[in-house]
Amino acid sequence: MVESVPLSWRLQRQRYNLIGTRCATCDERFFPPRNFCPSCRRKGKIEPFQFSGRGSVESFTVIRVAPSGFESQTPYAVGIIKLDEGTSISGQIVGDVTRVEMGKRVRPVFRRIREDGKEGVIHYGVKWALEG
Amino acid sequence: MNVAVVGGGATKMGEHWTQSLRDLSTEAGAKALQDAGIEGKDIEALFIGTMSSGRFIGQEHLGALAVDEAGLTPIPATRCEGACASGSLAFRKAYLAIRSGEYDIVMAAGGEKMTDIKGPEAISALMGAGDQEWESSAGLTFSGLYAMMARAYMKRYGLTREELALVPIKNHFHGLKNPLAQFQFPVTVKQVMESALIADPLRLLDCSPITDGAAAVILVSDRVAKRFKNPMWILGSGQASDTLALHNRKSLTEIPSSRIAAEKAYAQAGVSPGKIDVAEVHDCFSIEEILAYEDLGFAERGKGKDLLVNKETYVGGRLPVNTDGGLKLGHPVGATGIKQIIEIMRQLRGDAYTQVKGARIGLAHNIGGSGATALVHIFGTEPGGRHG
Numbered sequence: 409m410v411e412s413v414p415l416s417w418r419l420q421r422q423r424y425n426l427i428g429t430r431c432a433t434c435d436e437r438f439f440p441p442r443n444f445c446p447s448c449r450r451k452g453k454i455e456p457f458q459f460s461g462r463g464s465v466e467s468f469t470v471i472r473v474a475p476s477g478f479e480s481q482t483p484y485a486v487g488i489i490k491l492d493e494g495t496s497i498s499g500q501i502v503g504d505v506t507r508v509e510m511g512k513r514v515r516p517v518f519r520r521i522r523e524d525g526k527e528g529v530i531h532y533g534v535k536w537a538l539e540g
Numbered sequence: 541m542n543v544a545v546v547g548g549g550a551t552k553m554g555e556h557w558t559q560s561l562r563d564l565s566t567e568a569g570a571k572a573l574q575d576a577g578i579e580g581k582d583i584e585a586l587f588i589g590t591m592s593s594g595r596f597i598g599q600e601h602l603g604a605l606a607v608d609e610a611g612l613t614p615i616p617a618t619r620c621e622g623a624c625a626s627g628s629l630a631f632r633k634a635y636l637a638i639r640s641g642e643y644d645i646v647m648a649a650g651g652e653k654m655t656d657i658k659g660p661e662a663i664s665a666l667m668g669a670g671d672q673e674w675e676s677s678a679g680l681t682f683s684g685l686y687a688m689m690a691r692a693y694m695k696r697y698g699l700t701r702e703e704l705a706l707v708p709i710k711n712h713f714h715g716l717k718n719p720l721a722q723f724q725f726p727v728t729v730k731q732v733m734e735s736a737l738i739a740d741p742l743r744l745l746d747c748s749p750i751t752d753g754a755a756a757v758i759l760v761s762d763r764v765a766k767r768f769k770n771p772m773w774i775l776g777s778g779q780a781s782d783t784l785a786l787h788n789r790k791s792l793t794e795i796p797s798s799r800i801a802a803e804k805a806y807a808q809a810g811v812s813p814g815k816i817d818v819a820e821v822h823d824c825f826s827i828e829e830i831l832a833y834e835d836l837g838f839a840e841r842g843k844g845k846d847l848l849v850n851k852e853t854y855v856g857g858r859l860p861v862n863t864d865g866g867l868k869l870g871h872p873v874g875a876t877g878i879k880q881i882i883e884i885m886r887q888l889r890g891d892a893y894t895q896v897k898g899a900r901i902g903l904a905h906n907i908g909g910s911g912a913t914a915l916v917h918i919f920g921t922e923p924g925g926r927h928g
């Protein structure tokens with residue numbers, strides 16, 4: 409499916425700068441950002457929180473049969489990245505797919521995420537690269 | 541108020557290029573009416589599950605479409621959506637509608653027409669059940685999400701790739717006698733291991749197929765149940781939710797919504813996991829059947845594979861699971877939950893294609909997405925449980 413321009417635009421702060429949120433009441437960190445703390449509920453105080461994007465591979469897979477928009481990229485690795493500042497996020501892991509392992513350290517890199525056809529928008533955002 | 545299932549029917553699971561979703565839904569509905577021995581005019585309301593008819597065939601408003609096509613207007617018709625659990629969601633809504641006292645005879649149905657669009661489009665449509673902003677944008681697929689659970693589970697509990705292959709081997713074996721199954725061939729460990737990698741470590745034979753199909757059942761109140769032979773009683777019904785995205789879960793080696801839905805259903809039914817004679821569990825990908833054994837209380841954490849190694853979940857074993865072949869042999873997402881309930885109904889009344897001898901209590905487990913929605917239903921040959 410084509411990703412809409414407004415959606416991509418709305419997510420810029422998250423995708424380009426890794427800005428999530430934090431609940432000042434309980435210190436839980438949210439990425440992607442939540443505007444409501446599920447634990448503190450009405451007592452929660454949400455504020456912006458800058459993630460470094462560094463973390464480790466909690467689990468991963470190598471996609472060989474892709475959804476539309478990603479067919480030309482196969483095989484590509486996708487993982488759940490456990491971020492150092494707390495919480496986890498799904499993301500592509502760039503580079504040699506045979507080098508990815510659970511527990512390996514990763515850092516964020518800014519990359520092209522997908523293209524919506526020849527005429528369409530090119531979406532950019534964060535992916536992850538193995539450290540070292 | 542007790543509620544019973546008194547009939548059901550499904551289409552063949554497969555690629556039905558010559559049949560539309562209307563054709564399939566009408567066929568399933570007609571089979572269910574015939575099985576129950578009633579007529580369309582006896583139905584007071586319809587609940588129908590479909591996950592993504594809009595993405596698959598451009599058609600929404602499935603409730604109206606189904607009653608229109610079946611000639612059942614003007615009865616109320618409601619579409620229910622909970623991704624791959626849409627079918628059981630429709631079933632639970634029908635059950636609750638009867639319990640409310642509003643109706644005595646209700647049809648719960650489900651249908652999906654998935655093969656009209658190309659493979660990558662279908663994979664993308666199914667990802668509508670995940671988190672669009674972060675999972676889909678990373679190029680994830682449902683096989684990819686379950687692959688990450690499989691890898692985490694294999695590392696944590698030492699499950700081998702060969703042991704994981706025991707799930708499709710069992711389910712293909714069970715499906716051999718099911719004429720409605722999408723595939724009817726046995727598979728070996730070697731065939732599973734040599735089938736194409738889809739999302740490491742999951743291979744083609746670990747994945748449920750893209751399927752067209754529909755299924756329907758008739759639910760009735762205890763006020764009218766005596767008119768029917770072989771009613772299957774609903775003893776318990778549980779539903780639970782979790783985070784939409786897999787990355788927001790505390791653990792990748794369990795589906796808490798399955799466990800919570802099961803606890804609710806067991807408590808309402810007043811039965812323990814050990815009392816279940818036959819079960820249908822949501823084996824969308826091989827790993828999920830093993831997670832389900834543990835989430836439903838059939839095995840301890842990390843020990844789910846033992847039920848396969850010791851053949852306890854084969855027909856003839858202690859607790860046969862997916863006796864019709866499960867989702868491996870057809871997963872028309874909106875219809876799946878109803879298809880599972882039909883198999884339990886056949887088992888409890890004794891006319892299943894592969895019969896479990898003397899089955900009296902059965903369980904059906906259906907989940908949506910990577911476990912953001914889960915439903916568990918428990919059934920018995922005799923009424924029971926707490927239904928206020």
Ligand SMILES: [Zn+2]
Pocket residue numbers: 431432433434435436445446447448449452453
């Ligand atoms: Zn908080």
